Amino acid sequence: MxxxxxxxxxxxxxxxxxxxxxxxxxxxxxxxxxxxxxxxxxxxxxxxxxxxxxxxxxxxxxxxxxxxxxxxxxxxxxxxxxxxxxxxxxxxxxxxxxxxxxxxxxxxxxxxxxSTRRTQTNEVGRCLALLPALAAVERRLAAPVRLIEIGASAGLLLLLDRYHYTYGARTWGPTESPVRLTTELRAGPPPLPAHLDIQDRVGIDLNPIDVTNPDDARWLEALVWPGHETRQKQLRSALGVAVSDPPDLVAGDALDVLPRILSDAPPGAVPVVYHSFALIQWSDDQRARLDRLLSTAGRRVVRIWLEWFGYQRNRPLIRLFDYPDGPADGERLGRFHHHGRWLEWGATGS
Ligand SMILES: C[S@@+](CC[C@H](N)C(=O)[O-])C[C@H]1O[C@@H](n2cnc3c(N)ncnc32)[C@H](O)[C@@H]1O
Incomplete structure (x- = not known):
């Protein structure tokens, strides 16, 4: 490359x-x-x-x-x-x-x-990186959170506590969940949440995908690469979980919608804004505007970054930014495979 x-x-x-x-x-x-x-x-x-x-x-x-x-x-x-x-x-x-x-x-x-559709791949395997990132947030905050996803697609990542996870010898989540997520640990071990207290959750998307609409579900399936049967199975299982209680999704440009959602957060809940493979679709100017918006929110906001820019081979990063009502203090948590096949927890490597 x-x-x-x-x-x-x-x-x-x-x-x-x-x-x-x-x-x-x-x-x-x-x-x-x-x-x-x-x-x-x-x-x-x-x-x-x-x-x-x-x-x-x-x-x-x-x-x-x-x-x-x-x-x-x-x-x-x-x-x-x-x-x-x-x-x-x-x-x-x-x-x-x-x-x-x-x-x-x-x-x-x-x-x-x-000319009308977007890359909206909703990859539940990415929850394997989101979950330990939330554990890192929990260590900083010890407070309930409001999950806010920028670029949520169908909102399947917002439902991360309805899935079951295996990280080596450790497991997390409801044992009866039809969504079974496993990853190869390349470093670690990653932290896992002790008391994940999600007070509420909301996703923003330019074009929210409706999990109850068969045409929308077909587009999601079409985005999964041929031969990736495990991903396809996980997608179908997650859609089944979502249909029974669909996530709350707001249509619009996150840069327009976010200020209202940040100010609406229930008292006592810290907004945790995360984005996963969404900012790849943004210009530099949009990314800078997001940073400004979060640092001037008038309250503490935590941001989780799960992004992979420009098709670099196997280098999606997990980062955490803490905006204490001002410019962010950032921390690199690790990196992971873009569909969650492996997880390298820790700030080492390139
Ligand atoms: C590749 S998908 C990723 C979906 C999900 N985050 C995941 O990782 O599975 C990126 C999503 O970001 C949305 N998106 C891109 N720009 C956006 C913006 N300015 N505001 C809201 N959503 C946006 C797209 O519509 C798309 O659904």
Missing amino acids: GLMSDRHIYDRSNAEQFAAFADAVGDETPLYTRLGRAVVDDPGLLDLTSGTLPGQPAPNVLFAAVQYLLLGGAPHELAAWYPGLSGTTPPSGDPVPAFADFCRSYEAELRRLI
Whole structure:
């Protein structure tokens, strides 16, 4: 990975994004790696992604749009390369001709999806990093919290205390939960909350995903990479948990909505604002505005950062910022795999 891989998505052409995506996700999704490299060299396929919404990563949106149509039953030989759809081992041949043909055949639908949909992958595996970060908050605060998620998608991370976790020999959460999350510990051990006291919780999203709407659920499923059966199963289980008591989600730009939500927090509850793979879609100016907003909130706010900028390989960071009604004091807590496969707790490494 060269310098380009650390550059912001706003500074890259779509061709550069596909190249960086293929580079970064290589061994995790061989199909998308192959297709990503093919798109770089195909002006027609690149043009298909010219209408993405601002800040939207072209590879994720194109691949999700294609899978969304396949999940909806679009008949095409390309489905054979998606084990979750075909139920069989993918063919050994090159998927690129089938992919290109699919894109030509469904061009109008794809353009419509690409120009209206967002990368909203709601990955419950990230709760494996959020939970110990909340334990770190608990150690600082010893007070009830109001969880506020920026870029919540369907709000599945907001429900983190309804899932069951295994960290090596330790477990946490309701044993009967259908959502079972496990990670490989690369350092550690991470702290786990002793008395997680969530007074209330709310998510903000430009486009909240409604867990009770089958079309929304299909888009979430389309964002999961082919062959990632465990993630797909976890997503379905988490949606099942959410449907019985959906999270409270507010539609809007977090920078507009957050001031009201911060001032509404119940007395005695400290707002804990977190964002997970959302600021990748923001410009530098938006990120600076968020920092200003939190440091001038007129009250103490804690912020948890779970972000992965620019497809750097395996380097999402877990950070904590404490805004004591002024500029933040920050701490790096660790890093983790972007779907929670491993967790490296502690401030060591690059
Ligand atoms: C990749 S998803 C991540 C979802 C979830 N945080 C997770 O990690 O599973 C990013 C979400 O951020 C939302 N988003 C991006 N910019 C936003 C903004 N300015 N205000 C509110 N939501 C935003 C997108 O709509 C999308 O649902």
